[in-house]
Amino acid sequence: MAHTAFPSDLVQAQRDWNRTYAQLAEGAPDGTTLRRRLLRLSVRLLWHPFWETERGRSPAARVELRRHAREQAQAWEEARARERAQARDEAQARDRDVPVRDSFRDREMPARDTRRVRDALR
Secondary structure (H helix, E strand, O other): OOOOOOOHHHHHHHHHHHHHHHHHHOOOOOHHHHHHHHHHHHHHHHOOHHHHOOOOOOHHHHHHHHHHHHHHHHHHHHHHHHHHHHHHHHHHHHHHOOOOOOOOOOOOOOHHHHHHHHHHHO
16 A cells, blocks of 8 residues: 555554553553553544545555554664764764873973973964
């Protein structure tokens, strides 16, 4: 089926439903709360006005909504993982850029060399 433009609230409800179902499947300690949330989201998905439009009448539209919500959630998760990796790489680069004390440069120059350098800079 060609991509159907779904209302954003419908896609959000499907993503929330997927996330809640996954939490429930993982055995989260607040199972009763999650089951109630899942029921509320199921009702919201089932009775959304989109399903009464021409584009929403086919059963394939419901399958497409689930696929679209899964792909969108996966893309966001990948983007967050890239951002975390980039932040980690930047932190490591900052750590590498910390100047290391160079024993040769940090030595005291004899007074005559200091005057020569100072005079050359004028």
